[in-house]
Amino acid sequence: MMKPAPLYERVKQHLTEAISAGRYVPGQRLPSENDLVKRLSISRMTVNRALRELSRDGVIRRVKGVGSFVNEPNHHASLMEIRDIRHTIAERGTEHSCRLLEAGARAVSGETADALCVPEGTEILYAVILHFENGAPLQLERRFIRKDFAPGFLEIDFEEVSAFDYLQSIAPVSELEHIVEAARPDSLEITTLGIEPDAPAIRVRRRTWVGETVVTLGFFSHPGDRYRVSVRIKPADFPHRRGERDAPIVAGPAGCGSIGRR
Incomplete structure (x- = not known):
């Protein structure tokens, strides 16, 4: 039997599903941490971790002293x-x-x-x-x-x-x-x-x-x-600084942190 998802993951899912459904639109402020604690009957630490991870993932942006806002889609x-x-x-x-x-x-x-x-x-x-x-x-x-x-x-x-x-x-x-x-x-x-x-x-x-x-x-x-x-590429899409050599095209899998970084 699968273990239930941790509480913070369920908070993340609650918020991402609400954003996907249009209940919170880009630029809109999300409920405060205190509001989410009361609505979901969970600890503030759990809510804070969920918001931190959503911010890390680019779903929301957090403004200190103001609140959390839904990011504009890029x-x-x-x-x-x-x-x-x-x-x-x-x-x-x-x-x-x-x-x-x-x-x-x-x-x-x-x-x-x-x-x-x-x-x-x-x-x-x-x-x-x-x-x-x-x-x-x-x-x-x-x-x-x-x-x-x-x-x-x-x-x-x-x-x-x-x-x-x-x-x-x-x-x-x-x-x-x-x-x-x-x-x-x-x-x-x-x-x-x-x-x-x-x-x-x-x-x-x-x-x-x-x-x-x-x-x-x-x-x-x-x-x-x-x-x-x-693949169709415009050289102008890849501007070079004077004296900078072309970046290598890396064959094979890239590292965990980034693409083709060595």
């Missing part, structure tokens, strides 16, 4: 050219559908623990979703989430609500890492995407940070003959 930073498969399919004028294959909570280990920068045995949330375009399988999504970042993740209807949109509603992304590889398909990719065992699968590994914390890890697999990845 659309450019939160999207960072990340596109949800639903949006991509809709733009092509075709029909999207999906099927939830598995979701739950489990103790993490090995490479997944390393990628999320958490100790082995830490409980995380996960979902496996198969996306279709006009009835044909196009993407296998395997997503792992830090439980303290999105404790309500398993409560959403994955066939109706985009996991991508839900997570973006909690906090804007600070940093992003994409690793793209062509690889032999694993057994789940063969079964769900209909890929021949000797045909390539295009696999995108995505990590996202909020502040200095890795909050999500996703693997997005596609049939190699029906999917491509492109």
Whole structure:
């Protein structure tokens, strides 16, 4: 049996769900710590920790002596050219559908623990979703989430609500890492995407940070003959100071604290 979430996490969930539902809009002041203590019948220490973590995650900003306010969404930073498969399919004028294959909570280990920068045995949330375009399988999504970042993740209807949109509603992304590889398909990719065992699968590994914390890890697999990845960059988007050399492009996984920092 799963242990109930700590009280401070439930306070965070209460507030993030209220913000997502529009009960508190960007720029609006949240109830004071004393008000939350009375409304939720919990200690001030618990409320304070929840507000500190929401501030760390970029969801709210705290002004000393004034209160806590809902942050304005940073659309450019939160999207960072990340596109949800639903949006991509809709733009092509075709029909999207999906099927939830598995979701739950489990103790993490090995490479997944390393990628999320958490100790082995830490409980995380996960979902496996198969996306279709006009009835044909196009993407296998395997997503792992830090439980303290999105404790309500398993409560959403994955066939109706985009996991991508839900997570973006909690906090804007600070940093992003994409690793793209062509690889032999694993057994789940063969079964769900209909890929021949000797045909390539295009696999995108995505990590996202909020502040200095890795909050999500996703693997997005596609049939190699029906999917491509492109990047379009303007050199002007990366201004250089005189005498500064180009920053290296780091191959392989970045560190826990940031993307490509060494």
